Amino acid sequence: MKTIRDAIANWWSEFTLQTKLLAVATLVVSLVMSGLTFWAVNTIQQDARLNDTRFGRDLGLLLAANVAPLVADHNLTEVAKFSQRFYSSTSSVRYMLYADETGQIFFGVPFWEPEVENSLTIKRRIQLPEDYAGDTDQPMVRQHMTPDGAVTDVFVPLVVDKKYLGVLAIGINPNPTAVISTNFTRDVTIAVFITIWVMVILAGVINALTITKPIKELLVGVKQIAAGNFKQRIALPLGGELGELIFSFNEMAERLERYEEQNIEELTAEKAKLETLVSTIADGAVLIDNSMQVILVNPTARRIFGWEGVDVVGNNVLHHLPTSVQMEITRPLYEMAVGECESAEFRIPLNQPTKRTIRILLTTVLDLQRESLKGIAITVQDITREVELNEAKSQFISNVSHELRTPLFNIKTYIETLHDYGEDLGVEERQEFLQTVNNETDRLTRLVNDVLDLSKLESGRTYNFDKVDLAQALEQTLRTYQLNAKDKGIELVQDVTANLPLVVGNYDLLLQVFGNLIGNALKFTPAGGKVAIRAYQLTSPLNNHNQPGKVRIEISDTGIGIAPEDQQAIFDRFFRVENRVHTLEGTGLGLSIVRNIIERHHSKVNLVSEVGVGTTFWFDLDVFETVPVA
Numbered sequence: 001m002k003t004i005r006d007a008i009a010n011w012w013s014e015f016t017l018q019t020k021l022l023a024v025a026t027l028v029v030s031l032v033m034s035g036l037t038f039w040a041v042n043t044i045q046q047d048a049r050l051n052d053t054r055f056g057r058d059l060g061l062l063l064a065a066n067v068a069p070l071v072a073d074h075n076l077t078e079v080a081k082f083s084q085r086f087y088s089s090t091s092s093v094r095y096m097l098y099a100d101e102t103g104q105i106f107f108g109v110p111f112w113e114p115e116v117e118n119s120l121t122i123k124r125r126i127q128l129p130e131d132y133a134g135d136t137d138q139p140m141v142r143q144h145m146t147p148d149g150a151v152t153d154v155f156v157p158l159v160v161d162k163k164y165l166g167v168l169a170i171g172i173n174p175n176p177t178a179v180i181s182t183n184f185t186r187d188v189t190i191a192v193f194i195t196i197w198v199m200v201i202l203a204g205v206i207n208a209l210t211i212t213k214p215i216k217e218l219l220v221g222v223k224q225i226a227a228g229n230f231k232q233r234i235a236l237p238l239g240g241e242l243g244e245l246i247f248s249f250n251e252m253a254e255r256l257e258r259y260e261e262q263n264i265e266e267l268t269a270e271k272a273k274l275e276t277l278v279s280t281i282a283d284g285a286v287l288i289d290n291s292m293q294v295i296l297v298n299p300t301a302r303r304i305f306g307w308e309g310v311d312v313v314g315n316n317v318l319h320h321l322p323t324s325v326q327m328e329i330t331r332p333l334y335e336m337a338v339g340e341c342e343s344a345e346f347r348i349p350l351n352q353p354t355k356r357t358i359r360i361l362l363t364t365v366l367d368l369q370r371e372s373l374k375g376i377a378i379t380v381q382d383i384t385r386e387v388e389l390n391e392a393k394s395q396f397i398s399n400v401s402h403e404l405r406t407p408l409f410n411i412k413t414y415i416e417t418l419h420d421y422g423e424d425l426g427v428e429e430r431q432e433f434l435q436t437v438n439n440e441t442d443r444l445t446r447l448v449n450d451v452l453d454l455s456k457l458e459s460g461r462t463y464n465f466d467k468v469d470l471a472q473a474l475e476q477t478l479r480t481y482q483l484n485a486k487d488k489g490i491e492l493v494q495d496v497t498a499n500l501p502l503v504v505g506n507y508d509l510l511l512q513v514f515g516n517l518i519g520n521a522l523k524f525t526p527a528g529g530k531v532a533i534r535a536y537q538l539t540s541p542l543n544n545h546n547q548p549g550k551v552r553i554e555i556s557d558t559g560i561g562i563a564p565e566d567q568q569a570i571f572d573r574f575f576r577v578e579n580r581v582h583t584l585e586g587t588g589l590g591l592s593i594v595r596n597i598i599e600r601h602h603s604k605v606n607l608v609s610e611v612g613v614g615t616t617f618w619f620d621l622d623v624f625e626t627v628p629v630a
Helices: 002-013 017-072 076-089 176-226 240-280 299-305 323-337 384-424 427-458 470-488 507-523 577-581 590-600
Strands: 093-100 105-109 140-146 149-160 163-172 284-288 294-297 343-350 356-366 373-382 466-468 491-496 503-505 530-538 550-557 606-610 614-622
Touching (some): 017 140, 017 149, 176 240, 284 299, 323 343, 323 373, 356 384, 507 530
Parallel strands (some): 491 530
Antiparallel strands (some): 093 163, 149 163, 284 294, 466 503, 530 550, 606 614
């Protein structure tokens, strides 16, 4: 029973609300109509019974009026004849019984029995109703059920001259036409009621199989499509409008699937382009959503923030930023997330993972209509080199200003002295003042020339590199400084390998390198010392002819040497070793110029020095035959 009940409950749940309401409405209408029909049938039956009762009363009164005198005269033969004729001519009479005043039946139709006066005679009596009054002239009518149907009983008193003689009991059959009509109406009503519900049930089953199920399948399919499952299909063998609807749905899903695949390919390609573009830009890029979750981060940002090997995508960006950065940008990020500002810029020094200075630019990312905030873009620029260059520029300007101020002050001082007190000074004093002014002018000229040379080298100017004869360049340099070395009592030694190959370089720039290195060596070498210039070809390792040949140039002196703590800074601008020995010679730019020129030749200046022993500078140049022209 429970299984059947569950099956019916499941079957009922398959129907839509509209179908359920229709079924309930049909039930109510059918019940109302059935009730009205049964009420009408009952009314008809009551009318029929009322007619039968009236007919029976009238019939009984008529019959009693005809037979009462015969009974009073004890003419039973005539009573029997009259009753038999009356019974035969009236089909509606079921029976006729005559009883005396004591209730004993003395005649009856259709059960007539001749009177036999013997000891075996069976006395029959009529059982009158308890409420029957024999002293009245009004008949009594009642109905009772028999196996053959309802019968109307009419009890008519037989009274003659106000004398009660007995009772006439007549049984009246119901009107057959009314009975047939009533039964027919009842049967039709029951049949209609059953037919309606059979049709409702059949309609429900057909609706569930042909309408409700396809509609539910369509509803599930639409929900799947709305959820992004474009592979959803409906396989129901239906025709008509529903079949066309299902076919159109499947066709729509197929087109959406193809469109989705095409869009996915395009989106994947665009995403790959975007990720490639973001990953190749020099600046760091981090994209976050409104809840600070990282959506995209490029390798530059990972390197700057030390996120290599850390999965930050999908996590809160504030949990992974360095403390100094987090303190600066947390509040602006939340303000941008709620739309209080659109951009912000910060310059923040970092100590971890490496010491550097970064510039962070925060920018909101809006939709195409620029109405809804989609995220925040964090651009990270490593401006360490820029900061260093700015500091170096400021230091350079400060140093140049200082270096220019000193000779200009000396020149101005001596010229003013000559102008104001020239007549009071002797010839030797005037000559000494003029010589000092001349020396300071030369110093100022050297400084300006060195600054201009260094500026040209650092400006990215292009120089022409060609084959250079090192022996010739070194010979020209030595002739220039030969007299200076002789005046200082310093021996100038040249050790250049014979048949030295040509090298790749710029002749004028190399002359400047040789001049600065030899000039420095002569400047810091005391009298009696030695300055040596060597040039020789290096042998390729393992005689590998694929490696380009090199020529090494060395400039050595036996001067004061360079302390180990100064050897790293010796090539910086305006750094002078003579500051350690309390002299004011030089501009402090010579070795910076040397380093820049040698780097232009794709090489590096090296040095080996010991205080009080001497210093050796050396560098290598490519042989012309094995290296293409730069």
